Amino acid sequence: MPTPLRVSSIVLLFIAIAFILGADQKPKVFASLKIGQSVTLEDEDSNITISYFDDDKLPSTHTIIDMGDNFIVVRDIADVTETTILIYSIKQIVKIRTQ
Helix, strand or coil, X not given: CCCHHHHXXXXXXXXXXXXXXXXXXXXXXXXXXXXXXXXXXXXXXXXXXXXXXXCCCCCCCEEEEEECCCEEEEEECXXXXXXXXXXXXXXXXXXXXXX
16 A cells, blocks of 8 residues: 555655646747738727738837747837837737738
8 A cells, every 4th residue: 555655755756747838838929920021000098909911021010029939029120210019018929920
């Protein structure tokens, strides 16, 4: 018959394994975007909509220069302003199909 200590150890081991495996499964909000991609920003009541074309051949108002799990950095087309946008201020990311 298993002892309570052995059962507790097994349960703790399973919890640790589940935690480690689940740590890599963060939501990838920016999965459809990549560094160097042209995007357009629209301000909608203190929330930002990021839109882009699916073929990336048409120029937009900004270019992505850096991304993390909770932020994105864009540079304007005039190459003057860099803007860091936190994930909390993004309303949506829109893909515009051209075909």
